[in-house]
Amino acid sequence: MFRENNDHLQQSLFESVNFMDSRIKTKLEKSWAPIFYKYVFCNIDEKHFSVLYSDTGRANLPVNILLSLEYIKHLKNYSDDELIENFNFNYLINYAVGIRTLGGMNLSEKNLYDFRTRIYQYLIKHPEQEDLIFGQFLNLTMIFTKEAGICMKKQRIDSTMFMSNIKKAGRVALAFDVLYRAVKSIPEDKLSENLKKVFNPEFRTEVIHKTKPSEGESKLEILLNLCQETKETIENISELKNSDAYRILERFLSEQAYYDEETKKLKAKDSKSIPSDSLQSAYDEDATYRKKGNKAESGYVLNLSETCAKENPFQLITDYTVEKNIKGDVELLKERLPIVKQNTKCQEVYVDGGYYSKEVVQIAKENCVELHFTGLNGRKPVRISVTGYEIDEETEVIKRCPGGIIPIHAGVKKWQTVAHFPREACANCELKNQCYCKEQKKDYVVRVNLKSIEAAKQREKIECKCEGHKSKRAAIEGTNSALKRGHGLSKLRVRGLVKCRVNAGLKVLAQNFEGFARYMLERVKKAIAESQGGSVPVLIQ
Template sequence: MFKETESSRPVELFGDVENLLEWNKKKLKKYRDETRWHNQFRCMVYDVIDETPYRILFDARMGAPNAPVKQLVSMMIIKELFRWSDSQLFEQFEFNVLVRRAIGIDTLTEDIPVPSTYYLFRKRIYEHGKETGEELLEETFSQITEAQVREFKVDGRRIRMDSKLLGSNIGWYSRYELVHKSFEMFYRGLTKSDKRFLQTRYRTEISRLLGEEAEKVVYRHNRDEVNERLVRLGELLYMVIRHYKGKKEESFRVLKRVFENQYEVNEEEKIILRPKEKIPPDSVQSPHDPDCTYRGKSGKKVKGYHANVTETCGEDLHLITDIRIEAASCGEARFYKEAVEGSERVTGQRVEHVHADGAYYSESNSRYSEERDLDFVVTGIKGSEPRYLIHETHEGYVAVDRESGSVYELHKAETYQDSEEARYYIRTDSGRKYFSSLAIYTALQRQKLISRPERELQIRNNVEATIGHFAYGLLNNKTPYRRKQKQQMWAYCRAMAVNIKRIAGYVRPKKPFEEQKAALCAQKVQNTVPSTPCFFIFSSIGRHLANFYGFFQSNPSIYPKTPVFIQL
């Protein structure tokens, strides 16, 4: 049963942390310091969370009251803030008064949600998003970030974006292992009554092929033998898919996708292996995570997802305003439009400048920017430099040969019968050279890019540090999750964690450099020159001099490893 968190709670006489810290004013001052991360988190995250959207996860009348939703969501964010494991998360919330204060707990006696409640809450968010497509954490992220933008007057008119490939928490399967494990997952899930519909000889052969582990098959057999087994598995797959055509289980849908990715059926209904170069990049990479796809980028091969991060880049504080997760095969250009509009919804400000690298450039994105009068600044445009540079004049277009320096006038040519795209040509000594309207448009954009000052192009660079901060702590560049829905949940929590860390650093008072230097020098003087005579005792002779001092005889564990002073 849903129950909203109470805004105020009674103060306990003996369990209140502030009462316990009254004896130490220094610690109490740190505990109350509004610029510290725990108080900033409580003010800018915990207190801002709206629990209403999560009402749908609980029964309106039946069941025990739920644990505070604010605490559960805050725990998910703090976990990503410090990159804790689940066991570390619960241990910190049990005994660390700062993290307890961050989620609204000011006493030592109040209990936090138990692990089972925490996991059930995450599961309900995942299942709700899977069934309805509604991202509850996206609403929370937008709400919290919007409040932070208003509080610190963040300028959202200029943004920048970059992306990163994230590996899924799966193994790298060979082609045979992928087919074998997908078939095994589906077949093991069939009931005995379902299996009876197959002929006995087929059941026997399937059990024999699936009875041996896929890894051992690949290890013990040569390539020809593995391919022979692979073809036979394809024939059995084709028969099974037609036989269980009405099945709606996810394992059956995955099996069907694997067959379509890895095999072809010729006119004679003979099953043949699809050539590797014809396997689509969005093919299934693992039956345990059918959402992830394959992509190679900058010499790295990734089976997983593509994350796009958008942040503000105004004068002072920079906050992440949009975060999106897609399959790895999704290109950067497909993020552009949704990222711009998502950032505008969060900041409530119209975007005027966007800074990105050349991977985000496409004709559709460029024309979208022109329609909205949006300054789209890219560091480059994909593709090699063309031989001819196109310039627009009052009379039309002219082409300049970069090799010879010759200038040619572009003439309009007839369009193809099956296309309405305009075509142009120039007359050269070797004949006519044709240009499509897309080629001319791209060439003009290249000229515009060349004319931009270097300072504008460098604004994008710092977003790479944001990408590094966002993905910090990932082991082997893999997230600990599978499925796109869980990856998106992780991304929202991580983005909110990055934002609150930046806010805590932004509000922390910073001493001028001269004051820091003077304080450091004073500390060095105090720690180096004693006011009265002393003996310098080094660790190498400390054991001999200890015989003269009863204090060291009774405490042999404190022999110094570095030079110390004993004042007489």
Template sequence: MFKKSDENPQLGIFSSPTEYFRDSKKKEYLKNDSWHNRFRNHVVMRVDESIFRPLYSNGTGAPNASIRILVGMMILKEGQGWSDAQLFENCAYNLLVRSALGLMSLEDAEPVSSTYYLFRRNLVDYAREHGEDLFKKCQGQITRDQLLEFEVSGKQVRMDSKLVGSNIAWYSRYELIHETLRLFINEREEHIFNKSLSKEMFSLIESIQGETGNKVVYRSTKAEVDARFVELGKLMYRFIGLFKKHDYGHYQTLKAVFEQQYSVGRDKTVVPLEKEKVSAKSIQSPHDTDCHYRDKDGNKVKGYSVNVTETCDQPGDDKDTALNLITDTEVTVASAPDNGFLEQALDRTQEIISDKIEKVYADGAY
């Protein structure tokens, strides 16, 4: 059931954090230009929740959690580089983060993890089914409001592209490796612990047995997942060599997944393959080795090149700098040429700025 957030929530006499601050702390907490107040006022409170109405039923079921808080959580997580565990911890106990999200009372409950994950999954499912990214639409609406309030012209814009990695794709690869190893270890446990392995490898094996891949991802930062992904590859390579004469059961899956996800240098160094080099036909689950990526009706979910467009107004006579805002972002396959971004990026930017674009700054590849 869709329900908009309360625009004017009532604070209890003793539930506001300001009641427990004194002097300078209280003054700093209440300053309009403090980051948490700016984020709440200029991002969270600008979210048009009706954009997300298609994700919810029209029945009389339980109302959804505050959509603008869920959107704010997603933005903070990516902006701060937090793991999911760090996000939920900060939303529960960090007063500045709670203020940034509009949780102004100590009694306000943040969305639970299951609600957060369901919201994200519904966004992805809706985009696949309808070809519309509601989160991106919301970002455009927020930027449009900011452009109007701060009188950003947008007559001049600039754009540039950069190759980036996809957290979602990377995490799914990690879980694939973790689960493939877990199945193989459980199958060969008695034999594995009789092998000559390092203390570090035995410790890694025990951690794989004791924790599922999604839990590792939940509590880990991107950098930690990166490092562990490499260590798991080394362990897989070691197992492939140790058990090559006993290639029954999960051995063939272990070997196939390793060959699809890693390369081995002349010095026997194990290196993860670049994501764009991983075949769409690679194994997606050790439980179903026939499961592949699909290209259905031309809809492909693959992309590691991001194009960013922003205004580049010049400062006025009475200002040292001018406020400029990002107006469009686009992610696509890494092989996409820069000139393929230009037209659509300008069209989307023109939709949210009031003045007509007169000049575009970009490098020669555009």
């Protein structure tokens, strides 16, 4: 049963702080805990989480305590055991979550797991409803923004890939994991002798660790045919046909194998024909494969928006989303830009060239956001820029070439603007070798892709303001790095899109609080130094 927690508002004579030495009490007041209590714990809206509980039964463990502990876990990059130990014996943690007497509340692993499970299951069953974690992130971030006077008019956006709790595995290792999980679900009396050997440690060693590069395909096909035998066995057991193991097995075979009519066995598909959204782990169905630049990874992508105004004392992340990593930057920006505009009223956004598309530029215009690109994909054209042609902005029809020649006739066909020019004029033009024109029997023709026109305009803007834009956008790489190094984003301890989305949201808020707490501590430090004539107290981090 849902019950709001207001107990922390009631003072008690037996609070631990009442028995502290005055010097210890002063150190407590100068630590991060009071800041967390005031700006995070006291501002968590518990009512939003009432949907996770029934109207009857025992009262729930306080939501504001459980959610605050999740934030602290990702702030300090604790494991669950470390979190529970610190909750039991660390007064700073207790103070931060509104508990004033050390040892006044018992916390178990089950309390944490049950709370997380409720959130995961709610988000899975109600994808159309508000993301509870994102809602709290937005609420708390706006509170930080108001208190610190953060300007949100200028922002930068970037994405970074990360892994869930899966291992990097080749096709053979993946095949074994899928096979092992499926065979494990079958009752022992239904297993054939062929399938029983899957449990033998020597079998795993033989097919994975002792596989030579030249034997990879043959070992893979052995596993694929064992998977097929397992699939046929499960199909004869009605209660297993709806199991996760069977669904994963069926998907794996459809993506990785084909039936060879000559040998009457399954053969491995060519690796180039395997789609990027194919199964990457027997234990995480949502993870996908992507190669970005020189880096290839199986997992997910986190897209961030962050303030970047120079006058800000520190920068805050204002928006985040987690998707399968095959989702490109363009699609991410098309979805998130209107949301960022709605939530933060930003006016300028700095992004790299990977986010560029004509549709993105149009969406930015519709939302009254000025986009600044720090670089575009592809090589700079060696010919005359398409901006050298006089092109009507509304109809996109070429009116005049760089040499000043008016076309005989022009129009737009199949995503190209096409113009035909007099043969004699083009043949004698000094710009002929740098022009897009191509000779035909009766005339010369110029064909320019419409996307190239907008790209050329953006490229010219970048060249004019390149250095300033680069410096504004590049710093978000440091935010990505801090999330990975300091808060464990590089490889999460959970699997699945929903769980990764929740955990990434907790880490992003933790990153925001870290910057906010540092700012608030510095502000207190300066105020005390001024009041004491310049002496600087030591603050507890």
